[in-house]
Amino acid sequence: MRGLRALCFFFVVSLFLLAQNEVNGDSPYRFYTWIITYGDIYPLGVKQQGILINGQFPGPNIDCITNDNLIISVYNYLNEPFLISWNGLQHRGKSWQDGVYGTNCPIPPRKNFTYLLQAKDQIGSFFYFPSLAFQKAAGGFGGIKIYSRPRIPVPFPPPAGDHTVLAGDWFKRGHRGLKWILDGGHNLPFPDGLLINGRGWNGYTFAVDQGKTYRFRVSNVGISTSINFRIQGHTMKLVEVEGSHTLQNTYSSLDVHLGQSLSVLVIADQPPKDYYVVVSSRFTSPVLTTTAILHYRNSYTGVSGPPPGGPTIDIGSSLSQARSIRWNLTASGPRPNPQGSYHYGMIKTSRTIVLANSAPYINGKQRYAVNSVSFIPADTPLKLADYFKIGGVFNLGSIPDHPSYGNGYLATSVMGADFRAFVEIVFQNWEDSVQSWHIDGYSFFVVGMDGGQWTPASRSRYNLRDTVARCTTQVYPKSWTAIYMALDNVGMWNIRSENWARQYLGQQFYLRVYSPANSWRDELPIPKNALLCGRASGHHTRLF
Template identity: 45%
Template structure:
C-alpha cells in the first residue's frame, strides 16, 4: 500500500506496509535455501522518494527470529532512533510489527535497504531506495528515458543460518560466495539460477542505471558490452562526469551511470565480475541489454574488463571520482559551497581492522577490540540511563592498537559540529569497505602501507567526493573527513557482512546537551524496549553490567587480556 499526502510542494508522506518472509521456492542458484522476501518480492520493492519526503514503513516480521531493517546511506537527520541497527533499535520480534518513520532530509541519490542483524543480508531482504531531486533543483544531466535499479551482489551456496554458524564457529571459514546475482537472478546462459535479468531499451535513447553492491564480501567490476557509461552520481553526490568502459563497485556502494542505446538493434551483455580477488571458481553475473527491435541474442565472449588483480586501475579510478563542485543537489547552492579546503580538524581516529582469536574462536577487530553486541541498544540505554550498565564512553583506543585483543561494547565520543579525520587501515589480505551511518564521508586520500601524518600531503582537499561507504585496499589505508553536525548514536562498521557480524564495528556518539527537539528528535511514540529495560529487574541488571564495564575499563588501561563479556 502506497499513499501520498501533500505537504505543499516540498514534501510528501509515503506509507508502506511490508511483510517480510522466508521463501524456499525462489532458488537463485537452484539450491534449496530460504530467501528473505518483502511482500513476496526478491529483491524487495523500490522506495521512490523526493528530497524531504517522510517515509513510514510498517514492517511485519514473519521470520522465525528477530529482524531489523536499515537504510544504507540515508542520513536520518537528527533522528538516529530510526537507523535500524542493533545500537539504536530493539529488534522486531517474530510475529510482530513495527513502523519506521524517517525523513530523507536534504538528500538526493541512490541507496538501498537491507536487514542488519542475524546475518540475514546473506539471504536477501534488500531493495532499492531512490531520493529524487525536487523540481526546483536542476539535475546536471539530461532527463533519461528511463531509470533502472541494478542490485548486484555475491550469493552463498549454503542457507544463511548455516553460513552464520560457520563464520561464527571455532575455525573461521569465509562465507562461500561463489555466485553473483543481478536483481536476484542468475547468469545468462548458465546452468544455475532462476533465469536472468533483462533490461529493454530503445535505440537512440538515454538511460540511467542505479547500481548497488548489495553483496556480503566481493567487489565487482561492472560493464556493458559495446556501450560506454558516464558516471554522474554516487550515494547522494553528483560527480564530475567521466566516461568509463567499466566501473569497480565495492561492498555497500552505490553509483548512477548514464548510457545511450547507440548500437545496432541486438542484445548485449551486462556483466559484473569479481575483482580485487584471486580465487578461482567464482561465477560472473551476466544480464542482458535488450534493444526493443532486436531479434538477435547476446553472443560472443563477455566484454573484457581490467585484470581482476589490477589494483592500480582500481585505485586510479577511485581517485578520479571527484565531486561536481558547481551543481546543486538537495539544495540549490552548489555542492562546492561545502568544501574542506580550510577546515579545522577537531578529532583524528586511526582505525586498524584485523582479526584475532578469543577463547579459541575468531573475531574481527578494530584496534584489537572486537565489538560485543549487548541485548540493550546503546541509544535506548543513553536515553533511559545515560548509558549506565550498557557502555562507557571514551574508553576505546581511537588512535592506537591494544597489545592484547579484547571484546567489549564501546562508544567513542564525536565532537558535535566538529570535523573528524578517520584513517581506515586494512590489515586484512582482502578488500574491506567501511560505512558511517548519519553522515557522508569526504574521501580525501588512498595509500599503501602504513599511514602517517606526512601522508596528508597526498590528500585531495580540492574536490573530494562525498559518499557514505568507502573501500580500503589490502594492506592499505583510506582517509576521510566528516562534519559531525548530526546528533545521535551512529554506527561505524565494515560493510563486509562477516567482518561486521564478528565484531568489526564501533559506535560514535555525537552529543548536544541542549534538549531542544529541533536539534535531535525525541524517541518515537512507538519506542520498543528490550534488554535491560524490558523487565522490572532493570536496576539490578544495570548494576551488574556497570561492574563488568569497570573491569573492561581497567583492562583497556592496563592492556591485560579480558575474558569475554556477555551482556
C-alpha cells in the same frame, strides 16, 4: 483486527507529525506496508529459503523525492527477530530509526514496527537490507532512489528510464548455516556465485530503446566481495555516487565495493541486438562472473559468445579509478546552491581518529577487530541505554582513538564525540584484502588513499578541493584511506565493515555524537512507537 491496526498506525503517524513540530509540514508523505516472510527462491538454480518483502526477492524499490517523509510499516512473519537498516539514508536527528541493533530493538516474530524516516536534504542512490545476525545473506534488500525536487537543476537531461541494479555475491548455503560457521570460529567459504537483481546467469533483462539514454543505479549488496560492473559494447558516464553529483567521466567498467552505490548514464547507441550486462568479482581467484541482458526493443538477436572480460586482481587500476571520481563543484545537490560552496578543505579538523582493522583469534575463535577491540552486542540497544541512562550497558571511550596493535579483546565499544566537531578519520589496513567501511547517518569526504602507513605527512597528498562526499569507502590492502567528516547529526551511529562476516564477528563500533542542548533542532525525541527490550523493557517512551 485489521481496522484496529489501521487506527493504531494512523495514531503513530499523527504522533510523528506532532514530533516534527511542523518542520516538515510541506513535505509529502509516502506510506508503505511491508510483509516479511520466508519463501522459496532459486537464485543459482538451487532451492533456498529466502527473505521476501511482500512476496518479492529482492524487495520493492523505494522511490521518493528530497525531503519526502517515508512511513514504512514492517510486519515480521519470520520465526526470528528482524530489523531493516537504510544504507545511506541519513535520517537527520533520528538515529532512533537507523535499524541496527545498537539503536533499535528487533521486531519480534508476529509483531510490527513502523519506521518514520525522512530523505532530508538528500538525493541519490542507496539501498536497504536486513541488519540482524546473518539475514543479509538471505535477501530482504531493495533499492532506494531519491530524486531531486523539480525546481533544483540536475546536471544532465532526464533519462528515458531509470534502472536499479542490485548486484553481489551469493551463497547456496542458507543464512543460518553461514552464521553457524562463523559462530564456530571459522571463515566463510568462497561464494557460490553472483546475482543481478536476485537472478543468476542471463536471468534479468533491462529493456531500452535505440538512441535513448538510461540511468543505471548500481549497488553492491553482497556480503564479502568487491565487484566490477560493465555493459558489453557500451560506455558509462558516471553522474552520481551515494548522493553526490560527480564529474561526468566516462568508463568502460566500474568497481563497486561492498556497500557502495553509484549511478551511470548509458546511451543505447549500438546496433540493435542484445548485449551482456556483466558483473564479476574483483581481487578473487577464481573470478566469479554473472550476466543480465541489455535488450534493444527493436532487436530480435540474442546475446552470443562470451561476455567481455574485466579487471581481476589488479589493485593499481582500481586505485586510479577511485581517485578519478570527483565532486561536480558547479552542480546543485539537494539544495539550489552548488556542491562546491561547502569548502571542506578550508575547515580545520579538531580531532584525528586512526582506525586499524585486524583479524585476531580470541578464545580460540576467529574474530575481527577495530583498534584491537572486537565488538560484542550488549543486552540492550545502546541508544536506549543512553536515553534512559541505564548504567553498565556500555562505557564511553571503550575504544581508543588510535591503534595500539596489541592483542584483540572483546568489548561493547563506543567512542564519544562532540556535536558540530569536524574530524579526520584514517582507516589503516595492514591486511591483504580490500576493506570497505560504512558510517551510518553521515556523508563524508574521502580526502586521500594510498599504500603503506599513514602519517601526518600524508596530508600533503590530500584532495582538499573536489573529492566526492559519500557514506562508504574502500581501503586497499596494506593501505590507508582518510576522510573528513562534519559531526552534524546527533545520535548513536554505527561504524562498520561492510564485509558482513567481519561486521558480525566484531569489526564495528558505535560513535556517540552528543549535544548537551537536548533540543529538537538537534535530535527528535524517542518515537512513541519505539520498541523497548533488554534493560529498557520497563521504561516508557514520552514526547517532550
